[in-house]
Amino acid sequence: MVALRCATVAAVLASALAGQTTQGQGKQDQAKQGPSGAYQQAARLPARIVDFKATPASIQPGQTAMLVWSTENPNSVTIEPDLGTVTTRGSKQVKPSATTTYTLTVRGPNGDVTRSLKITVAGTVERAATAAPAAEAVAPKPTPRMADGKPDLSGVYNSSSFNFGGVAVRGQNTPIAATLKKGAEKFKIVRGPDDAGQYSTCSPTGVPGAYFVPYQWEIVQGRDRVVIVYEYPHLFRVIPIDGTPHPADPDPTWMGDSVGRWDGDTLVVDTIGFNDKTELPGGFKHTEALHVVERFHRTDFNNLDYEATVEDPNVFEKPWTIVRGFPLRPDLTKVDEFICENNHDYSKFFEKK
Structure with a gap:
């Protein structure tokens, strides 16, 4: 390294x-x-996404899956829904209650780069996507003192x-x-x-x-x-x-x-x-x-x-x-x-x- x-x-x-x-x-x-x-x-x-995957991609209700991601040259990295700001590379165990599409967003000098994947939960309807404007409306945290x-x-x-x-x-x-x-x-x-x-x-x-x-x-x-x-x-x-x-x-x-x-x-x-x-x-x-x-x-x-x-x-x-x-x-x-x-x-x- x-x-x-x-x-x-x-x-x-x-x-x-x-x-x-x-x-x-x-x-x-x-x-x-x-x-x-x-x-x-x-x-x-440029900021870029090296890898973004879910293992397994299909689960039964109550089971978990592992999200794994890797990025380069980011200013910030987020995964939605639920996870928010994450590290440049990492993994996270998730337990969606319904079929969910997760979107990895990398922000860099070349703008936003995104990649999405779906975790299918058997017998469920896909979860509705989170509305972006609601997230943007959150006021920035104040300057610490x-x-x-x-x-x-x-x-x-x-x-x-x-x-x-x-x-x-x-x-x-x-x-x-x-x-x-x-x-x-x-x-x-x-x-x-x-x-x-x-x-x-x-x-x-x-x-x-x-x-x-x-x-x-x-x-x-x-x-x-x-x-x-x-x-x-x-x-x-x-x-x-x-x-x-x-x-x-x-x-x-x-x-x-x-x-x-x-x-x-x-x-x-x-x-x-x-x-x-x-x-x-x-x-x-x-x-x-x-x-x-x-x-x-x-x-x-x-x-x-x-x-x-x-x-x-x-x-x-x-x-x-x-x-x-x-x-x-x-x-x-x-x-x-x-x-x-x-x-x-x-x-x-x-x-x-």
């Missing part, structure tokens, strides 16, 4: 990054204005509907609108066919790049600090929210030095002290002058709005902003462990002593 997960992200991201090759002045001009189409193609990993009244942002969130390249894929998202300064064209990433960039070696993603890979991430909120854990490539940030300032001269790091504060119900995180080794969404390099301001706002129990303003006076004409919307994964209580060793030999991870 470890090898498969690493190979999958490497293949997808390597394909996107390798596609950033630009040739000729015309394409250089296009690159100056913003990201090219290769990121757009890789930015939309800490003891001091501040919003509790804690939870695991999905980044699977990520957008590398300037095309909004969810209602809250905005295109990446970065413009290079004159003379800063060297900061636009130009790749050859065999250059997969930082993602092929599992290098740290930086900020805001950490939210633009198809893996989950988690917020753990305390009274005086917020910790963010990213599944890929197993990164974390510890962000003080007690008034602690930046150090006077921070050592340059991959994820920078972050401090946070509350602006009403929005957590504002200011990050400086980056090295120049990471890549920005849209296909740009940067200098150690990179400055990122993030805003986290939990609109209700299931949704988190995210905004990142990116500034590097050595690279861009002016600051530019990314707006995202991340769904909560209520079926997950933590992110998975992620092991990545330069995408080289994984066989030793599976050797038995």
